[in-house]
Amino acid sequence: MQSVIRQDNGWTVSAGYQTDHFDAVIIATPTHAAAAVLKAADENLARNLSDINYSSSVTVTLGYDEKVRRSLPPGFGFLVPRSEGRRMLAATFVHNKFPHRAPENRAIVRCFLGGARDEQILQSSEAEILQIVRAETTSNRRPQRRNLYSPASTNGSPPWPNIPSATSNASNASNPCVKNFRLGAGRQRL
Ligand SMILES: Cc1cc2nc3c(=O)[nH]c(=O)nc-3n(C[C@H](O)[C@H](O)[C@H](O)COP(=O)(O)OP(=O)(O)OC[C@H]3O[C@@H](n4cnc5c(N)ncnc54)[C@H](O)[C@@H]3O)c2cc1C
Numbered sequence: 001m002q003s004v005i006r007q008d009n010g011w012t013v014s015a016g017y018q019t020d021h022f023d024a025v026i027i028a029t030p031t032h033a034a035a036a037v038l039k040a041a042d043e044n045l046a047r048n049l050s051d052i053n054y055s056s057s058v059t060v061t062l063g064y065d066e067k068v069r070r071s072l073p074p075g076f077g078f079l080v081p082r083s084e085g086r087r088m089l090a091a092t093f094v095h096n097k098f099p100h101r102a103p104e105n106r107a108i109v110r111c112f113l114g115g116a117r118d119e120q121i122l123q124s125s126e127a128e129i130l131q132i133v134r135a136e137t138t139s140n141r142r143p144q145r146r147n148l149y150s151p152a153s154t155n156g157s158p159p160w161p162n163i164p165s166a167t168s169n170a171s172n173a174s175n176p177c178v179k180n181f182r183l184g185a186g187r188q189r190l
Pocket of ligand 1: 001002028029030033037057059092
């Protein structure tokens with residue numbers, strides 16, 4: 001899709017090689033792409049969309065045995081409060097959230113790092129990122145909290161780019177497009 005313009009009480013959508021006319025159009029691209037295609041239709045909307053900042057994250061997936069799986073609390077995972085001073089942002093208990101993705105006797109924990117406040121992690125090697133995750137899932141400054149144990153297997157994944165930063169950026173927070181986006185982002189479950 002290259003452009004969407006208002007025409008004859010509807011919308012003309014051009015994909016370069018082909019143009020078609022529609023009564024209504026739903027655009028579900030990342031906001032910078034939406035801004036480009038809507039520029040001719042509504043410059044103000046396009047500017048608001050392109051002002052939305054994105055940040056990247058890194059995921060590391062850890063595999064554990066049955067003993068660890070039994071010791072983990074129920075639920076879909078956890079968020080790490082900023083006051084903990086750790087680089088891990090959150091982790092998903094994949095075996096609970098998507099049970100078909102893990103054997104019944106294994107735990108799969110997907111850890112998230114990066115985001116708007118730690119973009120420098122994207123410069124780190126996979127080995128360095130794994131080291132951070134191993135250290136942060138096995139050290140425990142508060143003894144009453146449960147450690148995760150050394151994982152049986154690990155799998156670092158490449159940076160996952162382009163997440164709109166809905167709440168962390170002041171200009172995004174006041175952007176009328178982001179206010180709408182936030183409704184969607186609030187439904188994401190880690
Ligand atoms: C690491 C990570 C983990 C996540 N985990 C979860 C989770 O466990 N549960 C959950 O609910 N959500 C999760 N999310 C969020 C979820 O992935 C996103 O909210 C969801 O993918 C957004 O879907 P979307 O269709 O809005 O956008 P996208 O999936 O980004 O789709 C946008 C589409 O637009 C297309 N496009 C771009 N430009 C054009 C153009 N000019 N013309 C035509 N098409 C175009 C792109 O090719 C793409 O296919 C996670 C996100 C990340 C980064």
